[in-house]
Amino acid sequence: MNPTHPTRPALVFIHGFLDGAAVWDDLVQHLGERASGALRVDLPGMGARAADPGPYSLDRFAADITTQIRALSRPVVLIGHSMGAQIAELVAVRLNEQVRGLVLLTPVPLRGTRLPAGAMRGFHALGGDPAAQRDLRRNLSVNLDDGQLERLGQLGDRVDANATGTFADLWNEGHPTGASPSRYLGPVLIIRGDGDTFSTAELISVGVTPRFRAPHVASIERAGHWPHVEQPAAIAHSVGSILANIERNVAGLNAPDVPVSPQGWTRAFGQKSADAFAETFSPDVMLEASVLAKPAVGIDQVKTVMTTASRIYESLSFTHEAHSGLRDYLEWEVQAFGGEQMRGITVLTKNPQGKIVHVAIHHRPLGGALRFSAELGHRLQGEVDPSLFYRSA
Template sequence: MNSTHSTQPVLVFIHGFLDGADAWDDVVSELGARASNALCVDLPGMGARASEPGPYSLERFADDVATQVRALSGPRRPVVLVGHSMGAQIAELVAARLGEQVRGLVLLTPVPLRGAGLPPDVIRAFHAAGGNPAAQRELRRSLAANLDDAQLERLGQLGDRVAPAAVGTFADLWNEGHPEGPEPARYRGPVLIMRGEGDAFINADLIASGVTPRFASPEVVSIERAGHWPHVEQAVAVVHALQSFLANVESTSVTPQGWTRAFEQKSEDTFSDAFAPEVVLEASVLARPVAGIERVKAIMTTASKIYEALAFTHEARKDSRDYLEWEVLAFGGERMRGVTVLTKNPAGKIVHIAIHHRPLGGALKFSAELARRLNGQIDASFFYSGA
């Protein structure tokens, strides 16, 4: 089989608490041509957008970034999201919004999506940095391991722009987190987690308990001689880890096509566009094959709505066949995996679909749920009822 490659993903950098797009300058410079089209966002109320008023929320930030990503040139241009600290929380929420457009998620010294949970006496120190440049710089110095004076001042000047009243609001946002934080992540694609070895705030225990368990198989990298700002303290090491991750992502990423886009949009019309009239569906969740575009698109559209999260993880192609590996969540977070084989005619329309779910228990439950939702539309004999 010959592996296929999608358009090289655009890198999207999302800064953290009191920072701005300029915090990524060293990383972007080190990446050179690979970051020539990178999007370094300024969040509302920070960076170049410090004058934008509230109300502020993680949801607002995620919507803002998602809107900027959707405006990138090209139809549904693939992206890799890179978020630092609070920006890691936002990056994860953006990934859930953009679906298969996101080919990789990089979390740099990430605050868990559930929040840091600092007690009131500790979070007060972050509140106190508002309107107090000296306190802010001291706070940064205490959380860093290798910031020189020039780097500290560059970050400090970013924080100086933020309205004093907004500083406490932003601190509360990352400290209290998001309601989805205790649940498994909705994003199911490749994940790289980087932490600074000298970061006393986002330490190894916090990442092990609050971040890594939420993802299927994240890669975790420690950056030596770095604290909470590895992208400033050790930009070369961060870029090295990022490039290695990108090489993996770009060698296994799934090319957008009618099939994967139809699952994202959960639309009968989009499935229709991908199918030939005589399409046949065989699947481990079906008792026998289903033929004809109307019945097949009804089943596939219904199936797409049962999935709570879906990620296509690998793709290969040989002659007229596409092979797709995927992972899904359904039934309140139950994980299933599988392989789909698509056979296309010379016009590029799908004429045969073979879908293999695992494990068996999940497949049987899925079949029964399809039967329930399609009652009166598709004959019950196509499904297993004893799940």
């Protein structure tokens, strides 16, 4: 561990189904010094511990990691992928205040996916079949090159064929505590790849986000089920934002800071769905923004603009919140256009029924705002009045 930051939360990475600790190599590299001394676990039966015998269970995995973390004697932030997200939830509850934040990456709901037996036969058949495992990874990813695919495949090759079906049943059947709201009350960041056909926006919005008090939600462009391998820079940006927010509170607090961001708004950005945005708006909602030449008015126009805007972002993190009466103030950081960074503030004004009646969005810097406006106009050509947008020369 880094001795210069004895109270800084250590990062703990928990891999998913048929993976191992090495799956985090690219993300750790992009996190740089912030990941120095991080704990990257290998779950029993996988990775470097593929020879560890059963029986296997989510509780065994959680107990194993809990023991390792307690030995650190310092606060931690848990980062769990897929099945590893289920385990991270269990660890967070066991360790309580030692866990200062929870990052769930393309998570499987703790209650399980409950896929039918017919669908699960394909996962059981992956054991001892390297070609099938690589086909699965290829089908559930968007941006894996051949080298990355092979590195992932080699992790799965280590797993005993007879254990593969057991691990699949674990994430499918889930854990009994997943049926009720989580007892972990600290900051939660949920990240999904926008091309992930397994941990879909619907699966997460129904099975994951409602269990937490006020989770942040981010969606990563051009990524599938392994966004930490497919788009490690974007994941590092999202993770770095929540870490910065957590670390500002570590020195003076004994318990983690609990965000209270408007869930409907942040969830809509995570889903990038017009219907999700519409659920948050009053019919007469007005949108004013530094990327618009004049206001967008009415639920149909505003949801169209916001949905398209959310799809331009490659990553989005809400970093701070403040609340006064019927107004919410959200600070955020984004990446777009191949890694260009922008920041801003959103002010949401609600009516007494909790519906948003006014949105004010302020982007910076100016160059990024003008480029964003022009891109919005291009994507919405023929759908929205073009005079709303900046047109580049």
